[in-house]
Amino acid sequence: MSEITPEVVTHLASLARIALTDDEIARLTGELATIVDSVAKVSEVATPDVVATSHPIPLGTVMRADVPGETLTADQALSGAPERDGDRFRVSAILGEEQ
Amino acid sequence: MTPSTGSELIRLDASELAAKLAAGEVSSVEATQAHLDRIAAIDGDIHAFLHLNAAALETAAAIDTQRAAGETLSPLAGVPIAIKDVLCTLDMPSTAGSRILEGWIPPYDATVVARLRTAGLIPLGKTNMDEFAMGSSTEHSAYGNTHNPWDLTRIPGGSGGGSAAAVSSFEAPLALGSDTGGSIRQPAAVTGSVGMKPTYGGVSRYGAIALASSLDQVGPVTRTVLDAGLLHDVIGGHDPRDSTSIPDAWPSFAEAARAGTRDGAVRGLRIGVVRELSQEGQGFQPGVLQRFHESLALLEQQGAELVDVSAPAFDYAIAAYYLILPAEASSNLAKFDSVRFGLRVTPPGGGTVEQVMAATREAGFGDEVKRRVILGTYALSAGYYDAYYGSAQKVRTLIQDDFARAFAVCDVLATPSAPTTAFKLGSKLDDPLAMYVNDLTTIPANLAGVPGISLPAGLAPEDGLPVGIQFMAPAREDARLYTVGAALEQLLVAQWGGPLLAQAPVLP
Numbered sequence: 001m002s003e004i005t006p007e008v009v010t011h012l013a014s015l016a017r018i019a020l021t022d023d024e025i026a027r028l029t030g031e032l033a034t035i036v037d038s039v040a041k042v043s044e045v046a047t048p049d050v051v052a053t054s055h056p057i058p059l060g061t062v063m064r065a066d067v068p069g070e071t072l073t074a075d076q077a078l079s080g081a082p083e084r085d086g087d088r089f090r091v092s093a094i095l096g097e098e099q
Numbered sequence: 100m101t102p103s104t105g106s107e108l109i110r111l112d113a114s115e116l117a118a119k120l121a122a123g124e125v126s127s128v129e130a131t132q133a134h135l136d137r138i139a140a141i142d143g144d145i146h147a148f149l150h151l152n153a154a155a156l157e158t159a160a161a162i163d164t165q166r167a168a169g170e171t172l173s174p175l176a177g178v179p180i181a182i183k184d185v186l187c188t189l190d191m192p193s194t195a196g197s198r199i200l201e202g203w204i205p206p207y208d209a210t211v212v213a214r215l216r217t218a219g220l221i222p223l224g225k226t227n228m229d230e231f232a233m234g235s236s237t238e239h240s241a242y243g244n245t246h247n248p249w250d251l252t253r254i255p256g257g258s259g260g261g262s263a264a265a266v267s268s269f270e271a272p273l274a275l276g277s278d279t280g281g282s283i284r285q286p287a288a289v290t291g292s293v294g295m296k297p298t299y300g301g302v303s304r305y306g307a308i309a310l311a312s313s314l315d316q317v318g319p320v321t322r323t324v325l326d327a328g329l330l331h332d333v334i335g336g337h338d339p340r341d342s343t344s345i346p347d348a349w350p351s352f353a354e355a356a357r358a359g360t361r362d363g364a365v366r367g368l369r370i371g372v373v374r375e376l377s378q379e380g381q382g383f384q385p386g387v388l389q390r391f392h393e394s395l396a397l398l399e400q401q402g403a404e405l406v407d408v409s410a411p412a413f414d415y416a417i418a419a420y421y422l423i424l425p426a427e428a429s430s431n432l433a434k435f436d437s438v439r440f441g442l443r444v445t446p447p448g449g450g451t452v453e454q455v456m457a458a459t460r461e462a463g464f465g466d467e468v469k470r471r472v473i474l475g476t477y478a479l480s481a482g483y484y485d486a487y488y489g490s491a492q493k494v495r496t497l498i499q500d501d502f503a504r505a506f507a508v509c510d511v512l513a514t515p516s517a518p519t520t521a522f523k524l525g526s527k528l529d530d531p532l533a534m535y536v537n538d539l540t541t542i543p544a545n546l547a548g549v550p551g552i553s554l555p556a557g558l559a560p561e562d563g564l565p566v567g568i569q570f571m572a573p574a575r576e577d578a579r580l581y582t583v584g585a586a587l588e589q590l591l592v593a594q595w596g597g598p599l600l601a602q603a604p605v606l607p
Contacts, residue, residue: 009473016429016476017436018469019446019457031531032474038532039418039487045497046490053495055313056299056548057345057574064339076206080440089438091452092445 004033105133113178113272113326120166120177127159127166127177131221134179138223138270141606146245147255147265149184150191151224162219174353175329176219181271183262184225185232186317187306188212195308196228196240196258199435199442199463209306210341211275211317211334218333223271226261230465231432232282232310234258235537238528239467246524247290249564249603253521256286262320263290267600273330274320279310280420281517281541283318284553288516288567291555291599293584295319295327296541298574299548300345302331303338311427312343314420314545322600324359324554324584328352331577347575355578359585366402368583370395370570371509374409376540384519386559390566391515394556397590398583408505408512412497413543419494420542421535422478422487429475432468435460470531499547506573511583514540516553516567544571552580554588555599565599 006029013020020028074087083090108116108130119125135155142148152158162177182188185195187205189212194200208216215222229239237245237260245260247253248268255264262274263286276283278296287294295318302317309315319330331352338344358364372395375381379388399405437443437459438452444459464472478487505512517540527533544551549571556568568587572579592598 004477008477012473012476012480014457015480016472017433017453017456017460018464018472019454019461020469021461024466024469028470028473031470032477034532035421035470035474035535036477036487039421039491042415042418042422042490042494043486045412045415046493050493050496052489052492053499054492055343056495056499056546057343059300059343059345061342063342072206079206080203082437082441082443091438092449092455093451096451096453 004029004036105136108133109137109269111272112323113175113321114323114329116272117175117178127162127221128156130177131155131159131179131223134223134271141268142270144246144251144607145248145264145268145270146243147226147261147268147270148181148224149194149227149242149261152191152222154190155179155221155223159221162221173218173333175333177221178273179221179223179271180215181223181226181262181265181274182212183259183274183276184228185277185308186212186275187308188222188225191225193225193308194242195232196230196242197463197468198241198465199459200440201442203441205306207306210303210338212306214334220273220333226259226265226274228261229258230468231308231428232258232277232279233428233467233471235281235285235534236524236527237261238524239465241465244524247521248606249291250521252523253564254289254524256289256521258282259286259320263287263292263294266320266322267292267603268606272322273326275317275334276320277307277315277317278545279314280424280545281538283320284541284551284567284569285517285538287320287553289521289565291565291603293321293324293327293552293554295331295552295580296544296550297331297335297577298345298550300343301349301550301577302335303341303344305338305340309431311424312431313427314424322598324552324581324588325353325356327552328356328581345575350578352578352581355581356585359582360589363402364582364586365398368403368511369406369509370398370403370583371406371408371505371512373413373505373512373514374407375411375413376514382518382536382539383515384559384561386561387515387517387519387566390557390559391568394568394587394591395513398587401586401590406509408509410501410505410543412494412501415494416498416542416546417535417539419491419498420538420546422491423495425471425475426478426488427475429472429479432472435463467531495546498543502543502547502549502573510572511579512571514569516540516569520559520562520564520566540569549574550577550580552584554584555591557591557599558602
């Protein structure tokens with residue numbers, strides 16, 4: 001059995017920056033436990049002698065030629081921003097009051 | 100010569116329409132208008148589209164002007180196309196089916212979209228999909244369900260249900276999709292259309308909103324194998340903006356499809372039948388297996404050789420996939436942070452940027468996205484990484500080994516494209532695992548990076564709904580799939596007396 005508890009889900013949600021409701025935490029606890037129990041079967045065949053594959057096609061990073069090209073203007077880059085301040089993204093306070 | 104009516108124009112394959120455009124028998128404006136009329140008439144029932152391109156007719160007129168001036172145009176110039184909403188478009192919102200990107204207009208085109216425009220294709224609009232491509236039914240879209248043209252109470256597959264439904268209901272002759280675990284091939288299977296997932300790295304991912312970067316691949320959604328080849332020729336090839344893009348040259352896939360229709364095209368072709376994915380008692384609907392084996396028998400009559408192959412690691416593919424995908428997705432979706440684009444939700448009374456982020460992601464992500472992001476965060480967390488993500492990566496090696504052993508004794512592999520025909524809307528929505536199992540036939544190709552194609556194999560006798568057959572080839576051997584696909588398609592269409600979609604119910 002997996003060790004998915006409401007406390008674990010609450011912690012994961014805080015790491016993932018999702019303000020889950022209590023109802024969602026309760027539902028996800030059950031669903032994730034079922035899913036994790038099911039996918040845990042990978043450990044049956046993942047023996048120490050098997051190497052891991054992270055990328056399907058063996059390929060070094062393909063680099064383009066190092067020449068200047070067109071890039072987005074500041075206006076383009078900021079065009080979808082929820083809030084801007086001149087040429088910058090505007091956000092609320094980075095630090096909480098306790099800091 | 101009698102001018103073609105709109106209802107005739109929409110039934111043409113892209114290659115037929117392209118020939119009429121080139122011959123001056125029809126204009127791109129007429130063809131585009133015919134498809135816009137079709138969308139206006141039936142998309143209230145289908146809901147394949149999320150946004151329409153207001154400039155479609157204007158773009159079509161520009162192509163007609165270039166043609167009239169005698170300019171040399173590319174083979175698909177003037178042909179309309181639908182674009183999955185996961186792809187960035189400068190002139191239309193790109194939401195990936197998510198509330199968090201509602202109304203977002205990207206500052207650049209995806210490379211595949213830019214290539215379409217250069218080739219003179221006419222974007223009709225953006226198609227519906229499961230949110231961030233997470234799903235097999237398009238029911239996880241934040242913008243409502245898409246309906247299967249064969250039976251409006253059934254799913255069109257997913258995540259690319261909108262593109263498959265648009266093509267199979269004659270709203271568009273061509274569409275683009277993306278395939279992370281089957282999102283091009285499974286919708287093609289359940290709607291009676293053709294879907295191709297190219298070799299990983301064969302088509303640029305630049306501007307495709309990423310789900311799982313080591314699995315995602317953009318590809319064609321069409322009604323014929325030749326059309327898929329023509330579209331693949333337009334969108335494929337190296338892109339300096341995608342560092343995982345294969346730099347090698349590719350053959351013409353349209354030519355590979357044409358080669359498949361010639362006598363003797365499959366003589367001597369060794370087709371590996373994957374034992375783990377072709378037998379009763381593995382969750383396959385009987386009518387799916389029946390049509391699958393009949394298709395193989397047809398190819399055998401033409402001189403292909405059927406080889407029994409075993410791929411035991413495929414039994415672990417779903418488990419590995421549902422660790423690797425959430426892990427990569429949890430990282431990719433971190434960019435939706437309420438700062439640079441998309442939704443921002445401020446909690447009552449304000450809050451720090453972190454609290455705004457959490458409130459935004461709570462409001463902007465749907466249930467399935469939250470489920471997978473939390474699962475991925477778990478799989479990557481300290482203490483569990485080796486047991487889950489690390490083990491899943493080892494399974495990936497075992498699956499690649501199974502493919503390598505199989506391709507030592509055969510040229511292509513065959514499986515049904517999906518275990519069942521289209522299921523009822525709502526029937527698997529409350530059971531994530533039941534939805535995940537649906538991808539069992541398509542996931543191995545993504546994990547190994549090899550190409551896979553799905554084409555119609557007939558209707559299941561028990562429910563009269565489309566069945567798809569999948570072929571897979573070694574990495575970089577996409578051309579083989581077009582050849583064997585076109586060969587089988589020709590044999591089946593002759594047997595049916597016309598394309599399978601001619602048997603679909605008349606809409607509206």
